[in-house]
Amino acid sequence: MCQEFFKIFRISNRGTNVYEIVANNTYAINVPSELRIPNKKMKIEVVDGIVSEVTDATFRTYVELGVQCNFVNGFDSEVPNGFNCKNMSNLFNVNLQDYHTNNQLVSFHKSSNCSFMLDNLPEKIVFNRYSITTGTQTALTSDNYIQFTLKITYYDRD
Numbered sequence: 001m002c003q004e005f006f007k008i009f010r011i012s013n014r015g016t017n018v019y020e021i022v023a024n025n026t027y028a029i030n031v032p033s034e035l036r037i038p039n040k041k042m043k044i045e046v047v048d049g050i051v052s053e054v055t056d057a058t059f060r061t062y063v064e065l066g067v068q069c070n071f072v073n074g075f076d077s078e079v080p081n082g083f084n085c086k087n088m089s090n091l092f093n094v095n096l097q098d099y100h101t102n103n104q105l106v107s108f109h110k111s112s113n114c115s116f117m118l119d120n121l122p123e124k125i126v127f128n129r130y131s132i133t134t135g136t137q138t139a140l141t142s143d144n145y146i147q148f149t150l151k152i153t154y155y156d157r158d
Contacts, residue, residue, distance in 0.1 A: 005154055007035060008047070011125060012147040019124075024143040026128040036121045040154040043117050044071060049092045049110035049148035051129055056103050062131045065108065066093030067146055069127040071116045090114060091127070091148060105144065121152075 011029055012018070019028045051067060053059055068090045094108035127148075131140040 007152050007154075009035060009150045009152060010147070011127070011150065013127075013145065021126065022128075022139075023141075025139050025141045026126060027146070028124045028126045031121050031123055031125055035152060036123070037154055038120075039157055041117065041119060041157055042121065042155070043115055043153045045115045045151045045153070046092045046110060046113065047149040047151050049094075050107050051094050051146055052105055052107045052144035053129075053142060054103060054105050054144070061133045062096060063135075064093050064130075064132040064137075065096055065140070066112070066130055067091045067127055067148060068130050069125055070122055071118060071125075090130075107145065110148070 009031075013020075013027045017029050020026075021028055049067060051065060053065065071091070090112075091114055092110035093112045095111040096108070127146070129140045129142060129146055130137050132138075
């Protein structure tokens with residue numbers, strides 16, 4: 001019989017556990033050892049997420065806005081060149097159609113549902129916000145708020 005249990009892990013780009021790897025762009029947090037349980041498979045689901053951005057003229061060129069991290073279990077066909085896919089690293093994206101303000105800081109809530117099956121959690125979760133403007137995904141430099149909550153469900157290995 002397969003024993004299953006889960007834990008919740010909230011992550012943001014604020015606080016003393018956050019390391020800014022690239023200024024206003026890429027962040028890392030230490031994963032508590034209590035979450036890295038040996039001999040378990042884990043399904044990671046994004047329960048909620050927020051990305052804050054200013055709705056200025058540059059913002060209006062975004063086709064997609066979201067958060068990606070160093071979970072790589074899956075494939076993404078949006079590549080800048082070539083015929084191969086890249087690793088899927090997008091945690092969630094947000095609905096850009098719901099804003100009605102100009103030059104305001106708006107907190108966008110996740111509108112996609114991604115999940116990952118992993119054999120283990122990394123010691124650090126590295127994450128950043130990204131945007132797509134002309135079909136190419138690029139890291140977005142901004143000092144605004146990022147927050148997401150992960151539900152980690154643990155399964156016995158077969």
